[in-house]
Amino acid sequence: MPCPYSAELVSIEGTDAIAFAQAQFSSNLASLADGRWQFSAWLNAQGRVKFLFHLVRLDAQRLLLLLRGGQAEALAIELRRYVFRAKAAITPHAARPLGTGNPLPLYAAKQTGDALVVGCGPYSLKVDAAADGNWRLAQLRTSWPWLPESLAGEMLPAWLGLGTLGATSLDKGCYPGQEIVARMHYRGGSKRHLHHVRLSRVVPPGSVLDVHGLAAIQLLDVVPVDASAEALAVVHEDAQTGLASGIEAIHGGQPLAVLGTER
Structure with missing residues (x-):
């Protein structure tokens, strides 16, 4: 199956990498262990999803974001505006092939050299593999959304089912768009x-x-x-x-x- 999607990666590194990500992204990193990943997103002040990604914790000072739509360079440029005095270096990486790898437990992740493997259970997403789209249908059928670049800043997390995926937290404290996420969860009303x-x-x-x-x-x-x-x-x-x-x-x-x- 041909694949129009490539791996867009952003790294966040430094002693404040985890704290910076915890304050900016919608998921809760408190329970994310080394070598694991979770769904996450970066929202705007109106609670709309600007970027959706796999958030991988390599270790206590290194995170990798594998974007599910959008451009790594654009995300890195925007994120740097919020670093201020935090010791966190944000680096976009050149787009690389994205293919289907061997089975790896869900939420497991491993990096060997520059190659990243993200576990999805019966298969994995593999960066720098031979590009293919065999993973797309499996992810579509399990309701893992891919956000087209044209829809960045347009979709509410509830519309994309991000609460079900654990990509939005209700109890970790403030982050951009958190108030909107909480309001829709507790009051409902999504059409x-x-x-x-x-x-x-x-x-x-x-x-x-x-x-x-x-x-x-x-x-x-x-x-x-x-x-x-x-x-x-x-x-x-x-x-x-x-x-x-x-x-x-x-x-x-x-x-x-x-x-x-x-x-």
Whole structure:
């Protein structure tokens, strides 16, 4: 399966690396051990997801961020604005091939030289492997979102299911967007939710599908499967009730069947 995605990596190193990341990112690093990873995100003040990534703790002074969408250089430039007096060096790395590796326990991570392996259970994500997209369908089916660059700063964590993935913390203290995350968790009210759907034809990731004149379905990743496709999509509640039996959407002026699947 061809893969349009490469490994975009940012390292954070120094005696204050962990404390800096704990103050900036949405996950709780307090229980993250060396050689482990967790889902995390960097939010803006409005609680929208600017960057989504695997946050890998190599040791007490070294973190690696494997981005799930977006550019490493852009993230590093923005993060450096908040370092101030912290002893934390933020370095973007050149994009490298991203492929499917051998099985490695979920949340395990290891680095050998420049090669990084992120455990996903029955397979792993391997940086500097032969590039492929075999991991994409497996991750899509387990609701691991990939954030298209065009949607940076647009999606709320609840829309992407980040609470379920442990990427947002409610009890670690303040971080950018924390108040919005807590409000949506305790008060509810989200009108958009993440769904795994089947499409009658392939459309580009990041596409918006109209349902009865409403821009109701925002596609994240889209993977061709035989003559159709599977996708992760953020779906407005007005379109959710019809997903089980299938609904007709419009993309590019042409009809497109969308069928929900059990998650």
